[in-house]
Amino acid sequence: MLELRQEISNNYLKSFSKSVDPENILISPGAKPILYIAISLLSSGGNEVIISNPSFPIYRSIINYCGSKPVFFDLKEQNNFNFIADDIIEKINDKTKLIILNTPCNPTGSVMMRSEQKKLFNFLKNFKNKIYVLSDEIYSKIIFHSNETSLIEQSGLLDNIIVVNGLSKSHSMTGWRIGWGIFPNELIDDAVKYATNIYSCVNNFTQYAAISALRETDEYVENLKKSFEERTILMVKGINLINGFSCIFPKGSFYCYPNIKKTGLTSKELQHELLEKLGIATIDGNNFGLKNDCFIRISCCTSKNNINKALTILKNHFNK
């Protein structure tokens, strides 16, 4: 619906003073189909796609499925899992077709600073080949101590940027299945064709709900962000009191990614023990990338009461 695409465009103008043509916006049932469409449009045998280690697991699966090669740059714990432009630039070569950035990041909650974005984009501007950047901004409204950021702000390179976002996280509308992609001129027609062949369109009542959400919920979104921040602080402070765990405070999202090496268990063993013995669901870090077996991902997307309950169970188990 043009009305929803227009509303999304108005939001980018309001938040970032950037005008986005509604004709460049593709509506989708959640953000995931946009990831699939973007990666598959830019993949072919021999291409390389740069992603962070750790990162949202489906990037790697789609890249492999589409016949490209995932190339990883590390988000290092000693750097607070920050995105460092030089670490990305180091991985670029003649085969690089796409770089995927997800900030705030699932699973680390780290955020790429504007100065690092600028450094990367200056490099890309002068690089001999055209390299696209897919910016997964699904947690962009959940940045603590700062406003939302978007790669849309990096003007001058809009031709190379695909932005993906949606209402699953910012508005807790995961079950509604509503998201969007902003594609450059040279990709939008193929992306729309692809979408039409996969899912036709998103039903119109969901699109109307999205329009209302975008127009009427600034205060709700702000309160939700505060509440995610409070719950995340509660979790991280508590986790840092558990023997064997140490956790960096995330800058955004609603995840934390503690180092669990000193428990003496691998992340796989710990995930199993927490679930089967203690009834606490976490995710083994190896699901997010290579050699992540000293980390587990914890979601703080639950009530403070549940978080306190989980922390008490962990304390009783590990701090004996």
Ligand SMILES: Cc1ncc(COP(=O)(O)O)c(C=O)c1O
């Ligand atoms: C980084 C990232 N991108 C995309 C998605 C998918 O969002 P959606 O539910 O809108 O498809 C998720 C969901 O967990 C995510 O963590």
